[in-house]
Amino acid sequence: MSICRNKHNDKSDSDMSICRNTKNNKNEKKTHSGSSSYTISTSRESNNSDVKLTHKPSNKHEFILRKGKYNSDEEEDKKSSYSKDSESKKNQKTIYRDKSGKIISREKWIEEQKKEMKYKHGKYKDKKKKQEEEKKRKLEWDGGLVQKDIRQKNIEENEKLIKKKNIINYEFDSDYDIELKMKKRKDDPMNIYLEAKEENQENKKLTCRYQSPYNRFNIQAGYRWDGVIRGNGFEERRLEAQKMKEQENKLTYINNTADL
CATH class of the missing domain: 4.10.280 (MYOD Basic-Helix-Loop-Helix Domain, subunit B)
Structure with missing residues (x-):
């Protein structure tokens, strides 16, 4: 920027006028090394050259003001991302799915919820029990009849053993009596006969x-x-x-x- 004395006016030397640069038609700006910058503008309407100073904060000053709002850059990024997500979520529509994962309409989803409430607390509670019992029966048939018999025998034997765990047992059981007879005891002279029977069965x-x-x-x-x-x-x-x-x-x- 170049400032020259007005030669045409008869006023004192202290009056200053702003000469425009031949290359640039815009108003020139005078920047200071400080935190703010000042722009000098002239008005063509008045004969006398009026100088106006307008204050505009610099980039450094703007960064300091903006940084004062947030404690860190991470908070600023979070807030900006949160605002973007909230705007995108507002525009999105809710998606309704059934138990299999298929997308369904809102009305169908409401109907399914009502049916579930009826099954849990309404008339269909007994029907649900029947369906569960049928499922159990199907699972039993999957194994086969032989496996089912073996499973049933194991259950009965376990129940008998649970009953016999009591110290006093007055009920006579032939199976339990045979089991006690075949049981080996230390220093029992009858163990010779048991061993002989076992050998005969092996060689049979x-x-x-x-x-x-x-x-x-x-x-x-x-x-x-x-x-x-x-x-x-x-x-x-x-x-x-x-x-x-x-x-x-x-x-x-x-x-x-x-x-x-």
């Missing part, structure tokens, strides 16, 4: 639980046989023919002796 030959079919050699089926006959039926046909022949011989003998 295994037999088939199914009835083996007849054959001319009287060979018994093995203990691994499942009871299914897989032969061609020759032994059965031979046995039938043999029996028929014996019956015919008896009839001929009776007929021959009847005349006598």
